[in-house]
Amino acid sequence: MRSLALVLIALMLAGCWDNLDIERRALVLGTFVDLVSVKAGEGGEQDQFELTMEMPILRRMAARAGGGGGGGGEGQEETLPTWRLTVTGSTFAEAMRKAATRSERQLFFGHQKVLLIGQELARRRNLVEVLDFWARSRESYLDITVLLAEGRAEEIFSARPKFARSVSIFLQEQSERQIRTSRFIKHNLSEVWAALYGDRDILLSRVTVVPGQEPLELQVSGTGVIREGKLVGWLTPEETQAAHWVTGQVRGGEIIPLPVPELKRIFSLELCRVENKVKSQVIGDTPTFTVKLYITADIIEKIGSPEPLSAPILRQIEERADELIKQRVEYVIGKLQRQYQADVLGFGKKIEENNPRWWEAVKGNWRSIYAQAPVTVEVQVSIRRTGMVS
Incomplete structure (x- = not known):
């Protein structure tokens, strides 16, 4: 009888084995990926993937949502309640392992909104290679919005959209506005993956920096033309x-x-x-x-x-x-x-x-x-x- 009581008590006290308090997690809102050249042995260079991840500073984001600050006054540079982590690797998995050693919190991709792919990476590498890691990940969801950057994806992160809580959330919310415009197109990871594996060409929305604006502002407008998995050119918003x-x-x-x-x-x-x-x-x-x-x-x-x-x-x-x-x-x-x-x-x-x-x-x-x-x-x-x- 005593043994049965101990078993019942143990069952009531048990929890999820992999449960992790939110304060110990770094919630990745968006990942911005580029292709960069790094020094290799004997003076050579090799291409590697560069990942820039945006994560919220939860206390600052909560304060901002409640009107408690988080931005400068008029004429001052806008400060977003987020922080970023940039790593490189010959594969995305290697880069993620490096990222794990750079953050005291465990990276969590269950809240990721967008995956932004830099222009050079999209031109030179098949997007099947680029998306493979996220398609296989147990944490990522297939409804992540996939976008193309005109130029480097990392530079897009440097923009400061007005009234935005984060660059990633801004891009996601802009993409949702396709219901009111056909000047870009919203595709999630599942749709892009199906098109690529079905040998179909596809259009992906383009993200650009608005010229002449300080601080830098962003717009989702126009599309990139993907042929055989690679970016071959752009269509204007009107096209x-x-x-x-x-x-x-x-x-x-x-x-x-x-x-x-x-x-x-x-x-x-x-x-x-x-x-x-x-x-x-x-x-x-x-x-x-x-x-x-x-x-x-x-x-x-x-x-x-x-x-x-x-x-x-x-x-x-x-x-x-x-x-x-x-x-x-x-x-x-x-x-x-x-x-x-x-x-x-x-x-x-x-x-x-x-x-x-x-x-x-x-x-x-x-x-x-x-x-x-x-x-x-x-x-x-x-x-x-x-x-x-x-």
Whole structure:
């Protein structure tokens, strides 16, 4: 009986074997990775990975959230309630082991928000290599947002976004705003990993430093073009927007300025609904594509002549919108085909779905075929509302 009582007491006192108090953990919010050259033996150099990790100083972050300080006054440099740790290694695992000896707290990646990859690293190394460590880690979650830095990722960390609690949280929150814009795209680790292992090209959001701002500010805008796992170039925010029209990754609410010279006015159109249809056809040994866009828009602003918006004028606006959107879509398709030969719009997938036998015969040479494939773009814009005044 006494033995049974001791066993029951032991069970009640038992806890998780690997439980670690939060005060003894360093919570990694974001990791910024670059490729750097370090000195090797006999005067040589070798490439290594450089990791910069951002971690919160919890007491300062709590004080800031409660309005208790954490930043300087107007004109003073903003100080974020975070600290950073930078390490290098020939592999990410080696770098992490070094980091463990540099911090008195145990690094914990369960709260990681973003993984920012530097431009040089993305150009020279396949992203499968870069993401492998995080995809295998038991602590990392597959919903980490993956972003590209224009320049060095470590330099992005040096920025001080206004009102931000941390650079990592700022980047994560900016990425979430894709619901209101299609000028960049949000991809998590799971989505990027699936694309890379499926031999698919992909767009990843670009992070840049806003020029002329002190302290440095950041923006998530435009995308990097990933072909065969490597960065081959960039799309501007407007080009990214046009690419999204083709793929149908637009939720509405996008604003485009529309100059109509013959009416001496500029209109702001809010795209309320974008429907896309992409059709493929193989004629002989030549694939052709037709992209049809059906767009419903509202006029939310008019600058210029006060003349009322009659039915003929509305038709002129619709025709001008058709023309503008068609030009932008044709341009970005041509850029992706001929400059980058990157099939991020999924034309090859359409061929595979509709002509599987032909696809099996040509998929090994698809890039060169895709680069020359004729694409026809058709756009139909319908103005739904003009607002409370005409």
